[in-house]
Amino acid sequence: MKTTIYYFSGTGNSLKIARDIAEKLEECELVPIAKVWQQDQLASTSEKVGFIFPLYYFGLPKIVYDFINNIELAKSNYFFAVITRAGDVDGAPLQQLDNILETKTKTLNAGFFIRMPNNFIIGYKTDSEAVQKEFFENAINQVEKITNILKENGESFQNKTIISERMNKKFRDKVYASDKSFYANENCTNCGICESVCPVNNIVLTEGLPQWQHKCQQCLACINFCPEKAIQFGTKSLETGRYHHPEITIQEIMNQKK
Numbered sequence: 036m037k038t039t040i041y042y043f044s045g046t047g048n049s050l051k052i053a054r055d056i057a058e059k060l061e062e063c064e065l066v067p068i069a070k071v072w073q074q075d076q077l078a079s080t081s082e083k084v085g086f087i088f089p090l091y092y093f094g095l096p097k098i099v100y101d102f103i104n105n106i107e108l109a110k111s112n113y114f115f116a117v118i119t120r121a122g123d124v125d126g127a128p129l130q131q132l133d134n135i136l137e138t139k140t141k142t143l144n145a146g147f148f149i150r151m152p153n154n155f156i157i158g159y160k161t162d163s164e165a166v167q168k169e170f171f172e173n174a175i176n177q178v179e180k181i182t183n184i185l186k187e188n189g190e191s192f193q194n195k196t197i198i199s200e201r202m203n204k205k206f207r208d209k210v211y212a213s214d215k216s217f218y219a220n221e222n223c224t225n226c227g228i229c230e231s232v233c234p235v236n237n238i239v240l241t242e243g244l245p246q247w248q249h250k251c252q253q254c255l256a257c258i259n260f261c262p263e264k265a266i267q268f269g270t271k272s273l274e275t276g277r278y279h280h281p282e283i284t285i286q287e288i289m290n291q292k293k
């Protein structure tokens with residue numbers, strides 16, 4: 036049975052998981068949400084459809100929320116989600132997904148969470164290398180278990196609670212303008228990487244310096260991939276490290292919007 040996995044990833048965790056799952060499934064294509072989310076007449080043609088993305092404020096990233104509302108899914112009959120997250124609270128995303136699918140007379144059949152290193156460095160410190168290694172090792176086992184369930188079209192949920200939906204809605208309502216807190220300091224070398232990795236083209240270099248265009252998804256690719264640590268978000272990021280998945284390249288993040 037053909038599978039399409041739609042993925043979104045700011046710093047590579049979700050892309051790595053999507054790639055690993057796709058490799059283990061037969062006839063599976065990977066489609067970046069950043070490339071297709073604004074297309075008219077967006078429709079899935081696969082029988083099996085998966086959504087793989089990071090948890091944002093205990094729920095869906097805005098781009099994922101908008102994309103799934105937008106896509107026509109009439110031809111698909113089995114739906115799954117794999118959500119990467121840094122903490123251990125699942126929140127509302129599976130129920131949110133199920134609710135959106137219900138408006139299309141569909142239902143979510145399986146949903147999983149995989150713990151991965153923290154990329155929310157505008158709020159919390161990065162995980163130590165030892166902790167990151169542990170997450171990566173556990174993820175390999177989880178991917179194995181998840182793909183075995185998916186191959187059988189299994190019905191399986193780790194959690195489907197609806198706590199914190201309100202917090203996620205508040206985040207989605209305000210996220211576009213949240214980039215007002217970003218700035219680049221004197222360490223900037225005008226390399227343009229921040230502009231290139233932004234999955235929604237929210238950064239334009241003006242006289243070599245990044246300017247944020249207020250349609251931000253807060254994926255934090257720009258701040259985490261800047262090689263000079265020149266980008267800050269308010270004051271918190273002055274104290275925190277930077278993170279992106281070690282096996283995912285800048286080019287692969289850039290390719291999301293191609």
Ligand SMILES: Cc1cc2nc3c(=O)[nH]c(=O)nc-3n(C[C@H](O)[C@H](O)[C@H](O)COP(=O)(O)O)c2cc1C
Nearest residue numbers: 044045046047048049089090092093120121122154
């Ligand atoms: C805006 C934002 C909000 C986040 N909110 C949560 C959260 O509510 N719970 C959590 O466990 N992790 C949260 N995280 C951490 C990410 O979900 C986690 O690091 C994820 O694996 C990043 O995936 P990516 O590398 O594919 O972008 C958040 C990250 C960002 C950027």
Ligand code: SF4
Nearest residue numbers: 223224226227229261
């Ligand atoms: S990635 Fe960093 S150094 Fe490069 S242009 Fe952007 S802010 Fe400047």
Ligand code: SF4
Nearest residue numbers: 233251252254255257
């Ligand atoms: S501006 Fe930065 S945080 Fe906002 S969407 Fe682009 S890369 Fe992500």
